[in-house]
Amino acid sequence: MHKKIVLIIFSCCFFVHSNNTYGMHPSLQSFLFPGWGQTTLNNKKHARTFTVIELTLWATYLGSYTFSKHQKFQYQSFAANHASVNSAHKNHDYWVDIGNYIDIDHHNEEHLRWRIFNELYAEKDSWYWDSHRNMKKFENMRIKSDLLKKNCEYIIGAITLNRILSAIDSLYLLRSLQTEKITFFPVIGEKHNGLKFVIKI
Numbered sequence: 001m002h003k004k005i006v007l008i009i010f011s012c013c014f015f016v017h018s019n020n021t022y023g024m025h026p027s028l029q030s031f032l033f034p035g036w037g038q039t040t041l042n043n044k045k046h047a048r049t050f051t052v053i054e055l056t057l058w059a060t061y062l063g064s065y066t067f068s069k070h071q072k073f074q075y076q077s078f079a080a081n082h083a084s085v086n087s088a089h090k091n092h093d094y095w096v097d098i099g100n101y102i103d104i105d106h107h108n109e110e111h112l113r114w115r116i117f118n119e120l121y122a123e124k125d126s127w128y129w130d131s132h133r134n135m136k137k138f139e140n141m142r143i144k145s146d147l148l149k150k151n152c153e154y155i156i157g158a159i160t161l162n163r164i165l166s167a168i169d170s171l172y173l174l175r176s177l178q179t180e181k182i183t184f185f186p187v188i189g190e191k192h193n194g195l196k197f198v199i200k201i
Helices: 002-015 026-032 038-039 043-083 092-098 104-114 130-180
Strands: 180-187 194-197
Touching: 026 038, 026 130, 038 043, 038 130, 043 092, 043 130, 092 130
Parallel strands: none
Antiparallel strands: 180 194
């Protein structure tokens, strides 16, 4: 649904008012880079607002992504040192499991009781925590990394929303400028009265 909305907005920005004096439509400019369309329409205040939001969101995204990767490297190294884990070629479920079981034996015994045979680990994937305290410390590190990674998804959503709002704002500003070119005013004279319609080109 999210991707469909973005595609619809992008298509509208491209096709609506394709015949205009601005070359690329300001709404499309704003969708590609928030604030660009507003700059084209000489509205520096709106342009600055959307540009600052865009840059702030990207800086936040890069920060969260970098810290998430760093934290992931940290908890994998911690597990290698305190649980004798070989971190190569391990999926996310593995890291979740070793944070909930003190060793491979406890994990496999419990899954055998539950008859979940497809989630048993072979000896090559074994782990043996040296203490419950270190296991809990590892789990907190992993959760922190996962939360930072999840934040990246929310930030991407915010970036998309900012671009949509910027595109809509550019379309509104353009419509406002076009409306200002059309004026009506009454004409009262000795010979005739009426309403005069003027289009500024």
